[in-house]
Amino acid sequence: MLSGMPGRVDIVVPVRDAAAYLPTFLASVDANSLDGARWLVVDDASQDGTADLLERAARERPALHVLHNATPLGAPASRNRALAEVDARWVTFVDVDDWCAPGHLAAFVTRADALGADMVRTDHVRVVGHRRIPETAPAPVREAVFDATDGIGDPGGQTLVDYPFPWAGMFAASLGQRGLLQFDEGLRTAADRPWFWRLHLAGTTCAVVDSPGYFYRRNAGSGSLTESAGEATLDFLPAYGRVLDLADASGDDRYRRRAMYGACRIVAYHVGKRERLPADLRRRLYATAALLLARGDDAIFEAALTAAPARATRLLAGLRRVGRGAVAEAGR
Amino acid sequence: MTAVVLVGAGAGLADALALARRASDEVVVLAATCAPVVELAPRLADEPGVRAAVDAAGARVLELRDHLRGQHPLAWAPADLEVDAPVLRAAVGTAGGAVDLVVLPGVDDVAVPVGDVLRAVWPAARVVRAERGGDGLVAVDVPPAAAVPVPRRRGRLARGLTAARVRAWEATVVVRAAYDVRRAPAGAPGRPGGGTR
Numbered sequence: 001m002l003s004g005m006p007g008r009v010d011i012v013v014p015v016r017d018a019a020a021y022l023p024t025f026l027a028s029v030d031a032n033s034l035d036g037a038r039w040l041v042v043d044d045a046s047q048d049g050t051a052d053l054l055e056r057a058a059r060e061r062p063a064l065h066v067l068h069n070a071t072p073l074g075a076p077a078s079r080n081r082a083l084a085e086v087d088a089r090w091v092t093f094v095d096v097d098d099w100c101a102p103g104h105l106a107a108f109v110t111r112a113d114a115l116g117a118d119m120v121r122t123d124h125v126r127v128v129g130h131r132r133i134p135e136t137a138p139a140p141v142r143e144a145v146f147d148a149t150d151g152i153g154d155p156g157g158q159t160l161v162d163y164p165f166p167w168a169g170m171f172a173a174s175l176g177q178r179g180l181l182q183f184d185e186g187l188r189t190a191a192d193r194p195w196f197w198r199l200h201l202a203g204t205t206c207a208v209v210d211s212p213g214y215f216y217r218r219n220a221g222s223g224s225l226t227e228s229a230g231e232a233t234l235d236f237l238p239a240y241g242r243v244l245d246l247a248d249a250s251g252d253d254r255y256r257r258r259a260m261y262g263a264c265r266i267v268a269y270h271v272g273k274r275e276r277l278p279a280d281l282r283r284r285l286y287a288t289a290a291l292l293l294a295r296g297d298d299a300i301f302e303a304a305l306t307a308a309p310a311r312a313t314r315l316l317a318g319l320r321r322v323g324r325g326a327v328a329e330a331g332r
Numbered sequence: 333m334t335a336v337v338l339v340g341a342g343a344g345l346a347d348a349l350a351l352a353r354r355a356s357d358e359v360v361v362l363a364a365t366c367a368p369v370v371e372l373a374p375r376l377a378d379e380p381g382v383r384a385a386v387d388a389a390g391a392r393v394l395e396l397r398d399h400l401r402g403q404h405p406l407a408w409a410p411a412d413l414e415v416d417a418p419v420l421r422a423a424v425g426t427a428g429g430a431v432d433l434v435v436l437p438g439v440d441d442v443a444v445p446v447g448d449v450l451r452a453v454w455p456a457a458r459v460v461r462a463e464r465g466g467d468g469l470v471a472v473d474v475p476p477a478a479a480v481p482v483p484r485r486r487g488r489l490a491r492g493l494t495a496a497r498v499r500a501w502e503a504t505v506v507v508r509a510a511y512d513v514r515r516a517p518a519g520a521p522g523r524p525g526g527g528t529r
Binding site for chain 2: 024027028031099101102125129130131132134213215271283284286287289290291314315318319321322323325326329
């Protein structure tokens, strides 16, 4: 912190062309003032006046610090830039088009301080139009510290490792010194998937707590790259390639099965929403998914497929056959 | 007891209150702040103009969102009532179901869906709008919103056709994937050894 004292929490916020969302974002900052909190906002070379608006806002808010990228680097690199500045005990994330209920941050940090786990996760509220949909962080226990590998689980349903929301988590800044908070800058979307897997497999501890609420805006106008139907949408495929790498490196078949199940589920999800993709990306989705699903031995894939969405199992199995064939051909 | 629903900027409050007072000595105003980000918006119930009008009418005012478990007032629906209805009845103080009239402001259609949900909270209540016409201030009944029937395909033939089409589509996807995986040059995205992008 500027005073020379370590802060309590640093909040990382990547921003690009977000002028329309700044009034809500700043209201959220004002409703979550907290001693020892610092908002590290990285303007990713915005073209819509965001930079000026942020500078003006920062003059009235000592806790708001604005960094500027000269050229657009993307959300993962912007987060990494802010992470290099972190010197508080905790670090968390906020997306600029979302908002926090008054008191959310204070309650969240207080619970994190009390429990002292490496990662403290919480629930959130998905916002679709006016509708608020509560989403519960899936956890083996609440308000208690557990080994983060217990949050990986078996194939089927949602577990904590596949609750991929950095903004619904409070992370010990010491994880950054171990290189565990850096995002993969090669991934334009889904970078949070391998990010969480790496954290869960790194001998960390975890806890899940209640909080007043993080509101996650999920709609076409929110600027979500995952929903944009552009080329970046398909970055979930290399992201899950990294997840499979991490599970393989663990040497534990339980994690391999869960990772492959996650790959099956996300492929099924994107195939189900194929109509939003242009024809060339749709074909690239199928071919690349075939290679992703070809990984690992048959027993792992069968276990994953058993728990995968029933409507997609035949297609997933077909894609794996294609991928296995191509890999075998390349090996000849 | 009469409940007055107040929404948006609070327009039409004076007429709605006047109509409510004609019907009952006990009036409660349910203020529904309707900003998209309602969690960070100023509370309509705390607006000085609203407070003054409510005090002058001898009524009480409640902020509706305080009694909904996290839902936005404009997205409030009968599905939320299992939790919300008892809470709201207790807050209004009519556990015996004594609200017999719900008055909506005549100037703002946005109150109509809220009125429709209140119909389910107090089934015996009449829901009206306060409207000004040649006869002065009058209560105009608001009919319940009509349910929109959703046509559904039924029958074995339709299901069989759908299943056959899904199988045909899956086969097409797999054939295309096989073609594309082989066609791409080695080392290219989507090709073994070329990464998965």
